[in-house]
Amino acid sequence: xxxxxxxxxxxxxxxxxxxxxxxxxxxxxxxxxxxxxxxxxxxxxxxxxxxxxxxxxxxxxxxxxxxxxxxxxxxxxxxxxxxxxxxxxxxxxxxxxxxxxxxxxxxxxxxxxxxxxxxxxxxxxxxxxxxxxxxxxxxxxxxxxxxxxxxxxxxxxxxxxxxxxxxxxxxxxxxxxxxxxxxxxxxxxxxxxxxxxxxxxxxxxxxxxxxxxxxxxxxxxxxxxxxxx
Numbered sequence: 001x002x003x004x005x006x007x008x009x010x011x012x013x014x015x016x017x018x019x020x021x022x023x024x025x026x027x028x029x030x031x032x033x034x035x036x037x038x039x040x041x042x043x044x045x046x047x048x049x050x051x052x053x054x055x056x057x058x059x060x061x062x063x064x065x066x067x068x069x070x071x072x073x074x075x076x077x078x079x080x081x082x083x084x085x086x087x088x089x090x091x092x093x094x095x096x097x098x099x100x101x102x103x104x105x106x107x108x109x110x111x112x113x114x115x116x117x118x119x120x121x122x123x124x125x126x127x128x129x130x131x132x133x134x135x136x137x138x139x140x141x142x143x144x145x146x147x148x149x150x151x152x153x154x155x156x157x158x159x160x161x162x163x164x165x166x167x168x169x170x171x172x173x174x175x176x177x178x179x180x181x182x183x184x185x186x187x188x189x190x191x192x193x194x195x196x197x198x199x200x201x202x203x204x205x206x207x208x209x210x211x212x213x214x215x216x217x218x219x220x221x222x223x224x225x226x227x228x229x
């Protein structure tokens with residue numbers, strides 16, 4: 001049984017001499033649509049944020065509330081995204097790693113130590129990988145919350161372009177209604193064609209009689225800027 005989410009690993013890293021400790025996490029690996037999104041967060045140990053936990057355990061309203069607190073109180077935070085075409089070209093594991101590296105590179109202050117959720121990165125920074133890290137480390141939990149809120153916002157905007165897939169509700173995951181929409185309408189250019197449910201959907205000829213599909217939403221929907229207070 002793992003301990004509850006805490007600052008234990010951050011405190012341990014500081015005792016070993018590290019000062020700029022970034023939690024890093026990603027969301028959207030299993031989605032059939034859209035980007036995989038990662039976040040990196042360096043928390044300020046002097047500014048507590050009660051309630052940090054794995055984003056999957058939190059309701060949307062609580063995630064949104066905590067996301068605002070993290071953005072206000074963290075030393076720095078940033079988001080990285082890799083779109084569906086790259087996911088298909090690279091595979092989801094490599095795309096997830098690249099999204100994390102992007103997020104780390106956007107931080108206003110370069111970290112000297114990384115806390116990661118069950119993954120390692122090829123970057124020249126000392127790092128620790130924790131199984132179920134988003135439920136054990138405040139920093140990783142904060143990253144998971146920022147990434148989840150940002151990706152959900154992006155999917156909400158995609159929903160306005162492709163309402164037939166109900167992306168605002170399913171966030172691109174393979175719910176029965178999403179799979180049925182794929183069967184009826186075929187996939188969009190932003191579905192992940194390397195994923196079997198998309199690849200095997202009734203896609204041939206479905207869009208032939210339709211107007212060309214938009215390739216991108218507004219720029220605000222596919223990018224996020226690094227921030228520091």
